Amino acid sequence: MAAACGPARADLRNAYPHNAGTTQGAHDGGHAQIGASAPWSRSSPAPVQIHDQLDTGDRFDVADAAALPWPDGCVDLLVGSPPYALEVPYAGGDVPDYAAWLEALTAWLAELFRVANPDWGRLCLNVPLDRDLGGWEPVSADTIQLARSVGWQFRTWIIWDKLQAGAGTHRGSIDSAAAPNVTAPVESILVFYRGSWYRSGPAAMPHEAWLELCGPRGLWRFHGTSDPHSPAPFPEELPLRCVTLFSFPGDVVADPFVGRATTAAVAARLGRVVWAADRDAACVAAARAWVDRERRVHLAQQRVHLPQHSAADGLLRPQIEEVGN
Numbered sequence: 503m504a505a506a507c508g509p510a511r512a513d514l515r516n517a518y519p520h521n522a523g524t525t526q527g528a529h530d531g532g533h534a535q536i537g538a539s540a541p542w543s544r545s546s547p548a549p550v551q552i553h554d555q556l557d558t559g560d561r562f563d564v565a566d567a568a569a570l571p572w573p574d575g576c577v578d579l580l581v582g583s584p585p586y587a588l589e590v591p592y593a594g595g596d597v598p599d600y601a602a603w604l605e606a607l608t609a610w611l612a613e614l615f616r617v618a619n620p621d622w623g624r625l626c627l628n629v630p631l632d633r634d635l636g637g638w639e640p641v642s643a644d645t646i647q648l649a650r651s652v653g654w655q656f657r658t659w660i661i662w663d664k665l666q667a668g669a670g671t672h673r674g675s676i677d678s679a680a681a682p683n684v685t686a687p688v689e690s691i692l693v694f695y696r697g698s699w700y701r702s703g704p705a706a707m708p709h710e711a712w713l714e715l716c717g718p719r720g721l722w723r724f725h726g727t728s729d730p731h732s733p734a735p736f737p738e739e740l741p742l743r744c745v746t747l748f749s750f751p752g753d754v755v756a757d758p759f760v761g762r763a764t765t766a767a768v769a770a771r772l773g774r775v776v777w778a779a780d781r782d783a784a785c786v787a788a789a790r791a792w793v794d795r796e797r798r799v800h801l802a803q804q805r806v807h808l809p810q811h812s813a814a815d816g817l818l819r820p821q822i823e824e825v826g827n
């Protein structure tokens with residue numbers, strides 16, 4: 503790890519049990535239930551030692567993903583989904599077309615490579631399998647090629663089945679081979695790394711998660727989600743799986759396209775240090791608020807497990823009283 507990284511990782515490792523999943527809600531009213539198909543994410547928090555977790559090393563930046571204000575080599579895991587040039591109404595607009603997208607993606611991937619830990623940094627990038635706006639394009643295949651061109655090493659290709667098979671009506675030429683359309687109702691989670699895939703660290707993953715997600719399980723099945731306040735979010739299940747599988751407690755987990763903050767909130771909930779960025783200042787503010795709320799929920803849960811007259815009692819009480827405000 504580069505010397506300039508330095509967040510309070512040891513504190514977070516101690517402060518969060520490895521499987522402290524909760525259903526404490528999204529910033530927009532708790533509509534998104536975490537781990538609907540992941541029972542291993544719902545076990546109760548274990549008693550843990552109390553620290554001042556609000557000094558966590560989290561950071562929140564309004565920035566373009568091609569020029570992040572983050573130091574070299576400090577991020578352990580990146581999880582995110584960029585814009586796809588599909589005319590999504592982001593603040594500031596979407597990338598205009600596929601050619602421009604390939605150019606932008608190259609710059610983003612190079613910047614993500616810079617901030618990733620040179621010895622073990624990992625990237626989980628959610629992109630479509632393909633697209634058909636103004637021409638059919640093999641988005642995932644192109645993304646792999648570009649990622650490798652800027653230094654990332656390819657590890658695996660997870661297929662996310664969004665359980666939408668049969669919903670589409672755009673089948674092309676009716677009853678004819680003239681120009682049929684065949685579109686797989688899936689997206690990709692492309693997994694890359696820098697340095698070595700192997701990392702040393704504790705066996706801190708819930709055993710059920712390892713059983714369920716690893717091995718020949720590169721086909722993930724869970725529904726997508728929508729949010730009236732945020733275009734193109736992914737569901738909590740996606741970062742829940744990626745962060746659980748590909749990072750250790752206390753790691754720096756970053757999302758440079760943080761959107762409504764799905765990755766940031768889940769990473770905080772799982773006891774990771776959160777680095778979040780987005781071009782849209784409103785997204786960054788929402789991310790800070792949701793992460794803060796997750797941290798405070800954890801403090802409150804730990805408070806419940808404290809002995810009646812713990813020495814830490816006085817330290818925590820003011821923070822706990824703010825939960826739910």
Ligand SMILES: C[S@@+](CC[C@H](N)C(=O)[O-])C[C@H]1O[C@@H](n2cnc3c(N)ncnc32)[C@H](O)[C@@H]1O
Nearest residue numbers: 566567734735736759761762763764780781782
């Ligand atoms: C697909 S959304 C991310 C959604 C996120 N995964 C979630 O669950 O909310 C893409 C995000 O990238 C942001 N964005 C677009 N262009 C960007 C750029 N050049 N640099 C950084 N962020 C950008 C948008 O503002 C949007 O919030």
